[in-house]
Amino acid sequence: MAKKKSSPDWEYASAPETTAVNIAKRYDHFINGKWITPSNKKYFATTSPSTGRKLSEVAEGSKKDVDTAVKAARAAYNGVWGKMSGRERGKYIYRIARLIQERAREFAIIETMDGGKPIRESRDIDIPLAANHFFYNAGWADKLEYAFPNMPAKSLGVAGQVIPWNFPFLMAAWKIAPALATGNTVVLKPAETTPLTALKLAEVIADAGLPDGVVNIVTGAGETGAAIVNHPDVDKVAFTGSTGVGKLIQESVAGADKKVTLELGGKAANIILEDAPIDQAVEGVVNGIYFNQGHVCCAGSRLFVQENIYDEVMWKLKQRMDTLVIGDPLDKNTDVGAINSKEQLRTIKRYIKEGVKGGADIYQPECDLPTKGNWCPPTVFTNVAQSSIIAKEEIFGPVLAVQTFRTVSEVIEKANNTPYGLSAGVWCDKGSRLFQVTGALDAGVVWGNTFNKFDPTSPFGGFKESGYGREGGLHGLGAYLDLPL
Amino acid sequence: MKRIEVLKTYKLYIGGKFPRTESGRYYTPEGRGGKVLGNICQGSRKDFRNAVVAARSVAGGWGKRDPYNRSQILYRIAEMLEGRAAQFEDELKQHGSTAAAARKELQVAVDQCIYYAGWCDKYQQTFSSVNPVASAHFNFSVYQPMGVVAVFAPEKSALAGLLGTILPIIAGGNACVVLASESKPLCAITLAEVLATSDLPGGVINILTGNRDELLDNVSTHMDVNAIVASDLTDAHKAAIKANATHNLKRVIIRKEDPAKSESPYPILATQEIKTTWHPIESSIAAGSGY
Structure with missing residues (x-):
């Protein structure tokens, strides 16, 4: 574990999570209820970002593999899943939820090994929330006529789903659970750097006895994802990832009659007003940007502090950053884990360099980073111009850009002055002012006096270029239903 | 001696004003029996941009009005429309409707205004939610207007289809820029005169006439338009709009059902964003845990 040089000058004893987990040497595609070798016989390695060690290798999905998976999903939709009563569908989904709960620790450890996030997060957030998503949606399956009154609750057919590497298991649950509850079948592709927990989920799905072909999991990189979204027999495309790729997807399926939902990037404003509870706000800022190493689309990457409390906030924030434990993600004390991939680390470093070059002041706590793996210390930039690249572009790393403001109307203007609109945060002790600001922010999720909270009952999704459609809650079901308009 | 009739100059409606x-440019669509309807404005890219500026400048204020107030203004549109029934019926007949069909369409149009006037202060209550999260937070999801919506109005239904398309958009607090039916533009132009006298702030609805093919790309690539609602599109138009919309990820809502016939709150929701707000709830057991 990383040594802390700064105060307090005591160290935590290491507390690694040691439960044994079972990772196979090689994984095939999960298609039609069976493990299928890739048609081109190619596999690629998935490594641990915290050690650089190879964990396993997974199949490289070709167009042909995707076609096989879509055919299996179509057959399952026509043959069994599309006709099954909601009650029975729901019972299968409940089973999945329970099996995830039973194997939660194993999945948390694999998630942390494959993705680099602290075990504290995968154990307490990612996996339990994923189970909850299945549990919540399972109950909808036989109640859909109450979700959209006077509308037929008609499923779409085959859903093609492409998910990112920042919350691999949780995103799989977000995507698969509502699709199944609404009567669709699924072809899902996990990200190429974090395929393992989706493949473990395939084991759960098989154990739950789901009919063959209802859920198919194909691994691969961007080309495999493109083959899924562009497949002519895919009725629904659900994508979570960057705004750039999301736009490419919308463009590539523009000529097809597919229902699309996109959950894309963000550059959330986290706003501290002068009367805010400062200690709690600082905690929220840290959670907002350093949670999951900042690999969070809704991360609070822009901090706005009212001028008269700026010095106090920054002093407390830096002090708090000094106490963050950075290192082995499997250690239960770790606050900030490994950067997900070498490529992402390069991107983050490029932005940090740009920030320094642009004249902003940088602060990083002193800490010994492990020598192997991909690491970036928590970073904060002050004196950041609204026009600077680190205040405008999504970095997707532990990098915070701080700006100040004088009036509420000024900060609303600045916060909304971005093409993104996924999330925002406001810290304020006065209810009327809090609701003035939350109401005025153009963002799909707004946290008042908290940040980065998620729940299966709570719709998630963005305004503007952060994508469209909602996931979660009653409203999220609409993304998987054919609602006539 | 026969009196010489005064003919009307047909204009656009932008920001509450009536410019040519x-x-x-103008075009001369034909009505019943091949009779030329008039020199109708062939609106340009610049007209569209001006209309978006007008819409954007009032969208925020319109969206923040009390739903009760919006509701009364939509009701006022119905009043004004009813008062001009004879004129609309005459125009519908010029567009080829029988007298009975024209009468019916006018009645449907007026009733749609009443229907959507009623929804202004009800859709939020009906479709918002308080979400039972598994933690000590108050969490609720509400609808918020998207902002500026561009509309390709139905081509065939000159009045009821037009109102069935734009009423849900403004009922939800959006502003819009409408490209009227190209072949049947008269009712849209007269509707502008109704709107101008119905307490609706200028700029909330802007109405252009012109050529859909020509303006399609300009409308769908405009970076300050939040959404597009369209009817009667060819497949090529659909694909072009959806591809163009990627520039700023406009929401593209293609009405599958005839807006003249489908009264429902769902078209209102189609031009709304959902915003979810979280706030901690303090627990008296662990004092201070609220944050």
Whole structure:
């Protein structure tokens, strides 16, 4: 574990999570209820970002593999899943939820090994929330006529789903659970750097006895994802990832009659007003940007502090950053884990360099980073111009850009002055002012006096270029239903 | 001696004003029996941009009005429309409707205004939610207007289809820029006169006439338009709009059902964003845990 040089000058004893987990040497595609070798016989390695060690290798999905998976999903939709009563569908989904709960620790450890996030997060957030998503949606399956009154609750057919590497298991649950509850079948592709927990989920799905072909999991990189979204027999495309790729997807399926939902990037404003509870706000800022190493689309990457409390906030924030434990993600004390991939680390470093070059002041706590793996210390930039690249572009790393403001109307203007609109945060002790600001922010999720909270009952999704459609809650079901308009 | 009739100059409706197109162009659609309807403005890209500026400048204020107030203004549109029934019926007949069909369409149009006037202060209550999260937070999801919506109005239904398309958009607090039916533009132009006298702030609805093919790309690539609602599109138009919309990820809502016939709150929701707000709830057991 990383040594802390700064105060307090005591160290935590290491507390690694040691439960044994079972990772196979090689994984095939999960298609039609069976493990299928890739048609081109190619596999690629998935490594641990915290050690650089190879964990396993997974199949490289070709167009042909995707076609096989879509055919299996179509057959399952026509043959069994599309006709099954909601009650029975729901019972299968409940089973999945329970099996995830039973194997939660194993999945948390694999998630942390494959993705680099602290075990504290995968154990307490990612996996339990994923189970909850299945549990919540399972109950909808036989109640859909109450979700959209006077509308037929008609499923779409085959859903093609492409998910990112920042919350691999949780995103799989977000995507698969509502699709199944609404009567669709699924072809899902996990990200190429974090395929393992989706493949473990395939084991759960098989154990739950789901009919063959209802859920198919194909691994691969961007080309495999493109083959899924562009497949002519895919009725629904659900994508979570960057705004750039999301736009490419919308463009590539523009000529097809597919229902699309996109959950894309963000550059959330986290706003501290002068009367805010400062200690709690600082905690929220840290959670907002350093949670999951900042690999969070809704991360609070822009901090706005009212001028008269700026010095106090920054002093407390830096002090708090000094106490963050950075290192082995499997250690239960770790606050900030490994950067997900070498490529992402390069991107983050490029932005940090740009920030320094642009004249902003940088602060990083002193800490010994492990020598192997991909690491970036928590970073904060002050004196950041609204026009600077680190205040405008999504970095997707532990990098915070701080700006100040004088009036509420000024900060609303600045916060909304971005093409993104996924999330925002406001810290304020006065209810009327809090609701003035939350109401005025153009963002799909707004946290008042908290940040980065998620729940299966709570719709998630963005305004503007952060994508469209909602996931979660009653409203999220609409993304998987054919609602006539 | 027969009195010489005074003919009307057909204009656009932008920001509450009635300009002719800045381009100076016109086209001459034919009505019943091949009779030329008039020199209708062939609106240009610049007209569209001006209309978006007008819409954007009032969208925020319109969206923040009390739903009760919006509701009364939509009701006022119905009042004004009813008062001009004879004129609309005459125009519908010029567009080829029988007298009975024209009468019916006018009645449907007026009733749609009443229907959507009623929804202004009800859709939020009906479709918002308080979400039972598994933690000590108060969490609720509400609808918020998207902002500026561009509309390709139905081509065939000159009045009821037009109102069935734009009423849900403004009922939800959006502003819009409408490209009227190209072949049947008269009712849209007269509707502008109704709107101008119905307490609706200028700019909330802007109405252009012109050529859909020509303006399609300009409308769908405009970076300050939040959404597009369209009817009667060809497949090529659909694909072009959806591809163009990627520039700023406009929401593209293609009405599958005839807006003249499908009264429902769902078209209102189609031009709304959902915003979810979280706030901690303090627990008296662990004092201070609220944050």
